[in-house]
Amino acid sequence: MTIQPAAFSELGKNIAYVEQSLFQTDDLKKQSISLNGVEGVLLYIDSLIDQEIIQTHVLTSLLDHTNSGGDPLFTTLGSQKETDLQMATDAVIQGKCLFMLEGTAEFYILSTEKIYARTTDEPENEGVIRGAHNGFIEQLSVNLNLIRRQIISPSLIVRYFNVGEKTRTKVAIVYLQDVTNPELVEKVKDRILAISSDMVLAPGFIEEFVEDNPFSLFPQQLSTERPDRVIANLMEGRVAILAEGSPTALIAPVTFFAFYQSPDDYHGRWMVSSFLRLIRMMSFIIAFTLPAVYIATISFHSAILPLELAHTIKKSLQNIPFPALVEAMLLELIFEVLREAGVRLPSRVGQTIGIVGGLVIGDAIVRAGLVSYTMIIVVSLTAISSFLVPSHEMSSAVRILRFPMMVGAAIFGYIGIAFGLVILTIHLCKLETFGSPYFAPVAPFRLSDMKDVWIRFPIWALRQRPHDARPQQLTQQKFSRSWKKRE
Structure with missing residues (x-):
């Protein structure tokens, strides 16, 4: 058990301890x-405190104070009285100010942090047509405020942790006491407390430390910057993980199908939303199988094509010096390079590079006889399909999946694709996140949860929470259209 150093009654010793702890x-x-004639000192790190608060609250309160024995020196400022010098050091590096006096072993910790906050604008990578247009920012207290303003319930619980030996990043987990499974909460706490690293800067670090299968290509926690998305998952009995200095929240546990659900699905007509969700689910298959199907068809199974189409494709391939696999790999890699360049450059320049670079390089590479027009169409459709995923992490996983599928198709044809799909399905069925099945409600199959998977039933029909998070309360609404019977 570590003995905490107590403050000295000599002011010089207290100052020396703080200075030595911060290495001068x-x-x-x-x-x-x-x-009142007693020597005192204010200690603070100049780059972390707000000078205006020091001037208007701290110094004003001290100069106006006449009774040295009174405790409430700082009536307009958050303050606490302490005797632990280690706590004093921790407070200073968090942006607080220390007020110490000669002849006393007590000191004040004053809340004088300088806060730089941007507006809660809608995140660029998660825009919606209808619904709320706000988003999380880098300040944890603001993010928690956005959640609490929507869930006005005493059962909304926030637990704080400091993670990282050097960074001491403030992390919060958020859940509903009467809905979330207590075992899930304990799992999340244990995995966060088990993190032993000097540096934990963002939820992305935490995600890799706490996920069940770190070598899986698929993301096992849903990352989002939208408060409404976090709130919807909290109401289903899940846990949200947020960190100071990052606008991203992690949701756990999640299923594969959660990555294809968008907040827009719940703000529009259920039939239209279901149609759009089906398109997204189809895009998952297209995004990583279309190039493989094309390669297998051209290389092994061209007899299944209609005669006119077979002649057209054969004519386009006459002067191509590479096999279909090399042709596809070349185009896919060029597209990934253009995409990465567009992301890293400033937004206006990035859009220009993406459009002009794609048109110029695409036209030049076809004229040079390196790839065919048909392959250009296949790769373009594949790229567009990967962009339909509402989650960036899942979109990246799908883009990588197409490469092993293309290799399998080039070696074994349709049999290679079939084996790839079987292996992928087995992996998804075996995958778990915080003990919950990743491919639920398909595996294990649960008919009652299928109302919000491939299609979305009307909201009034979604009377139960999904079972995958094992919530304490399954029923989330009663029959809300009882008025229909009375009319």
Whole structure:
């Protein structure tokens, strides 16, 4: 058990302890001040505190104070009285200010942090047509405020952790006490507390530390910057993980199908939303199988094509020096390079590079006889299909999946594709996230949960929460259209 160092009654010793703990850093400032004839000092890190708060709240309160024995020195500022010098050091590096006096072993910790906050604008990568147009920011307290303003319930619980030996990143887990399974909450807590690393800067670090299968290509936690998406998952009995300094929240546990659900699905007509979701699910298959099917058809199974189409494709391939696999790989890699260049460049330049680069290179590579027009169409459809996924992490996983599928198709034809699909299905069925099945409600199959998977039933028909998170309360609404019987 570590013994915490107690403060000294000599002011000089207290100052020396804080200075030595911070290795005499140059931005630690000391401001001497006298209180009723007693020597005192303000200690703070200049780059972390708000000078306006120091001037208007701290110094004003001290100068106006006449009774040295009174406790409430700072009536307009958050403050606490402490005797632990280690706590004093921790408070200073968090942006707080220390007020110490000669002749006493107690000191004040004052809330003087400088906060730089941007507006809660809608995240660029998760835009919606209808619904809320706000998003999380890098300040944890603001993000929690956005959640609490929508879930006005005493059962909404927030638990704080400090993660990272050096960074001491403030992490919060959020859940509903009467809905979320207590075993799930304990699992999340245990995995976060088990993190032993000097640096934990963002939820992306936490995600890799706590996920069940780190070598799986598929994301096992849903990352989002949308408060409404977090709130919807909390109401289903899941846990949200947020961190100071990042606008991203992690949701656990999640299923594969959660990555293909968009907030827009619940703000529009259920039939239209179901149609759009089916298109997204079809895009998952197209995004990683279409190039493989094309390669297998051209290389092994061209007899299944209609005669006119077979002649057209054969004519386009006459002057191509490479086999279909090399042709597809070349185009896919060029597309990935263009996409990455468009992301890294400034937004206006990136769009220009993507459009002009795609048109110029695509036309030039066909004229040079390196690839065929048919392959250009196949790769373009594949790329568009991968962009339909509402989750960036799942979109990246799907794009990588197409490469082993193309290799299998080039070696074994349709049999290679069939084996690839079987292996993929087995992997998805075996995958778990925090003990919950990743491919639920398909495996294990649960008919009652299929109302919000491939298609979305009307909201009034979604009377039960999904079973995959094992919530304490399954029923989330009663029959809301009872008025129909009375009319």
